[in-house]
Amino acid sequence: xxxxxxxxxxxxxxxxxxxxxxxxxxxxxxxxxxxxxxxxxxxxxxxxxxxxxxxxxxxxxxxxxxxxxxxxxxxxxxxxxxxxxxxxxxxxxxxxxxx
Numbered sequence: 001x002x003x004x005x006x007x008x009x010x011x012x013x014x015x016x017x018x019x020x021x022x023x024x025x026x027x028x029x030x031x032x033x034x035x036x037x038x039x040x041x042x043x044x045x046x047x048x049x050x051x052x053x054x055x056x057x058x059x060x061x062x063x064x065x066x067x068x069x070x071x072x073x074x075x076x077x078x079x080x081x082x083x084x085x086x087x088x089x090x091x092x093x094x095x096x097x098x099x
Contacts, residue, residue: 006049019033033051034049
């Protein structure tokens with residue numbers, strides 16, 4: 001999962017168009033992009049978008065962050081001041097009830 005912010009010099013519409021064009025250009029088959037809105041009004045989130053990618057395992061995910069189109073795109077986001085954050089989310093499980 002990759003989260004990032006909108007650059008200050010672009011309007012929301014300009015940034016949205018740019019993000020969608022960039023993600024489409026990455027050629028990722030199982031990518032999902034979503035705009036992020038904070039649900040905690042007292043502590044708003046600092047991110048504006050989320051890109052969810054399916055990876056086979058942590059090693060292949062890490063490899064795509066070192067080189068290739070995703071790695072290049074992340075460097076572009078950093079250069080543009082969009083503060084990308086990358087997370088690996090494993091399959092979760094419901095918490096067990098305690099008696």
